[in-house]
Amino acid sequence: MKEKNFLDTVMDFEQQLESMQEQFRELKAVVAHTMEEHHALQLENHHLRARLDELHKAVPETAVVDPVKLKKAAMDIGEGYDNLARLYHEGYHVCHVHFGSSRKGDDCLFCLSFLNKQN
Secondary structure, three states: OHHHHHHHHHHHHHHHHHHHHHHHHHHHHHHHHHHHHHHHHHHHHHHHHHHHHHHHHHOOOOOOOOHHHHHHHHHOOHHHHHHHHHHHHOOEOOOOOOOOOEOOOOOOHHHHHHHHHHO
16 A cells, blocks of 8 residues: 555656646746847847947037927938838837837738838
8 A cells, every 4th residue: 555655656746847847948938038038128229329329429519409400300200210110120020019029030011011101
């Protein structure tokens, strides 16, 4: 009778180990996804800081901003469209459904539809 109890205990332990292995696999997948997002955000942050530095170097600090020109620039959607198209080609969603998330190389019909409407 003790042998059967021992065998049951070993089988229960095996099931617990299998369950823990599955949980570990899921945790590894979450960590991998988080690390990918972290790397993508670091890369995007680096590009944005470089672009910001370029803009700061291009505009003298003593330059006076003309409100009329500022309003006209805000109304010009060409630069905004170019930025969205650039982000899309860098591998990010620009559609309202998944905005800012990585496309992982696949085309998104929502993004393409949105970019075509801008033309």
